[in-house]
Amino acid sequence: MLELLKDRVYIRYWLAVVVSFLGDAMTRITLVYLVARLTHSPMMIALVVMMQLLPSGVLAAFIGPLADRVPKRVLLVGSDIARILVVLAMIPARNSVWALIALTLAEGVGKAFFETARIAAVPKVVGDPKRIPVAIALFQSTYQTVNLCGPAVAGLLIAVGSIPVVFVLDAATFAISALLLGSIAVLREMPSSGQVQESYWASLRSGVRGVLAVPSLRVLLTLAIPATIVFGLFTTNINAQFVDVFKLSGFEFGMAQAMLAGGAAIGALSGPALIKRFGSSSGLLLASMGLFGLAMAELAPTQWLWEQTGWGAVLQWCLLTGLFSGLFQVPIANTLLTDMPEELRGRGVGLLNAITVNFTIVGVLIGGAAADLFGIAGSIIVPGLVLAAFSAVAVLFLRSSQRSAEEAAVPSRSR
Template identity: 60%
Template sequence: MLELLKDRTYIRYWLAVVASFLGDAITKITLIYVVATETSNPVLYVSLVVIAQLLPSGVLGAFVGPLADRFPARGLMVGSDLVRVALVLAMIPVRDSPLLLLVLILLTGIAKAFFETARITAIPLIVRGHSIPTAVALFQSTNHTLNLVGPALGGLLLAFGSVSAVFVIDAATFVVSAVLLGSMAVLREVPVPGPNSGRESYWKSLGTGISGVLAVPSLRFLAVILVPVMLVLGLFTTNLNSQLLSVFDLSAFNFGLAQAAFGAGCVIGALTGPPLVRRFSDRGLLIGSIVLFGVSLLLLAPTGWLRDSLGDQLGLSVVLAWCLVAGIGSGLFQVPVANTLISDLPEELRGRGVGLLNALMVNFTIVGVVLGGLAADLMGIAASIIVAGGLLLPAAAVLAAASVRNRNKTEAEAGVAS
């Protein structure tokens, strides 16, 4: 990781992404604050804001892929940053109009879908000569850290400044990102064209990309494994805060500690990933991380019992330990996913593959978020999390059995051929 941090090209790219991610995190908390305090139905509008931020990546992710395979990453990323500058500044005069604000949030989400697809597609260009798993881990740990720091910084800015000033600062982070990315010559490289790609229409290129991605066994396996995990992750994301605030009845300070413990676990999981990738196969690590995440959710049952039995201080320690373990499982899972996606995608399909699998992840996360609310109403918040964790274990067992069967079949075919 130190070698990456000494690479000037990588450092510029990393700083640009940090600025852009920080802008996203600050914008998210600011928008939630605005609609929660300045609308007549805050619960409804907060939900709409979250959906508007996620939906474009899910709906449009796959459709951005063909463009990422045809145009340099620099244009897509810088263009996305500059568009978001204009959109964030446009939120200032319409902050009192929830519907117009939601339209701007949707447009910002569309711009982010372009940025994210190009960002992930460009990673092999940036880390040439370095370890892709290490770069992935650094990005993931940075993202988890910013998800903690960004809202806290946004809250401080809202406390000591005006909402308009916060939007201006948000816009400035995207300007910084655009300037840094625009100065990187490596991002100007035109993607390597595949056979007949120059003669394909956009829709033909999209179809070719989907079939090409699913023709790669490791990516087909990844697409299957993402479905149950993202459903559970969406459910868990929805019900974690309710579990901490409503069931465990944590104070504001202790709730912050619990969120920090979960974030720290995500960072630990991400940083643990690269040495494990070197020791185990991506597929094995994927299945192992799913088992760890599922077990961590099952541990909520004894966590609740111990918290009630041990009193406030020791009980809080148990809750923080549970949040840490759940964070490790969540953060570790993302490393082999990203490594498989970047390493196994054919270069000419990289944009379409990233767009397709990213859309798959986002869409099933959204479905999980919806199911999380329904499950919490039907069986209770804690029970919904525990049941979801329990469902991951048989899913992991089935996937492990299928993986072993496919490996044995491949070895048998190789033996016959020899």
């Protein structure tokens, strides 16, 4: 990890992503606050959150071919510049709910382009494929840390009545990101001429076929569906559990969120060593999915401990669930970037982003119905048990498939 942080190309790329993440986090919490203050409507707040997620779900698969046809710098710097203009436009629009929602959608479109190109560019930036798991772990842990710090900075500025300053700072983070990314020579490289000559729609079709032709990627995309549905459901109902069931104070709520983020960062950073130990990203993915499900189910004894000992039990549970939620995302990204052919990388990233975001939205939508059916705690415990059971069955199925393949290969060798 230290070797990667000493790489001048990587450190510029990492810093650009950090400040871009910070801008996203600050914008997100500021928009939620403004719409909540203007409307006092949970429905409108949910609409803002959906507008932030929707572009990645709808557009990511269609952005993928572009990431394989133009230099990554074009998409990265272009999306940063576009978001500068969008965020600055939020200043005069800050008292208009529908204008803010429209601008939120536009900012989400810029993020969809940025994220697809950012992930697809990782192998180019790190150079050595063996360093990809470490790079992924650093990005995931950074993302969790920024998700904690960004809203805190925005909340502090909002508290002193400086909402326009928040938007100006957001625009500045995107400007810094654009300057850093524009200075990285490897991001200026053109893709192969064959990709450029192929028509856009032919490129999109061949990309989907190419991704699904790789067995490990088929497994990855299949396993990502239940994992992201449950994760979306968890993130929807966890705050209701904190506020309505555990009755946490403002300080306790903040500490619980910090433990979730801290656990996720630890999980992400432990990913590279565990990938080496398992020798298989799919094995680590299934193990971490199962453990995440069991951690969610641990909410049942945690509620009893909370009644007996206080909110310290809640912090322990937050650390554990955060740990495994951060861990299972590392093998997903590692498999995608190491097993994906370079000429398909943008389309593969776009397809995975589309699947994960859309099924996260499905989980968010299911969350409310699950809370009505099982109660707030039950809506976390029951899906956790289902995910753990699914992971156990998937492990047995994959082992059986591997044994069958090995047995089928023995006669062919003897011949």
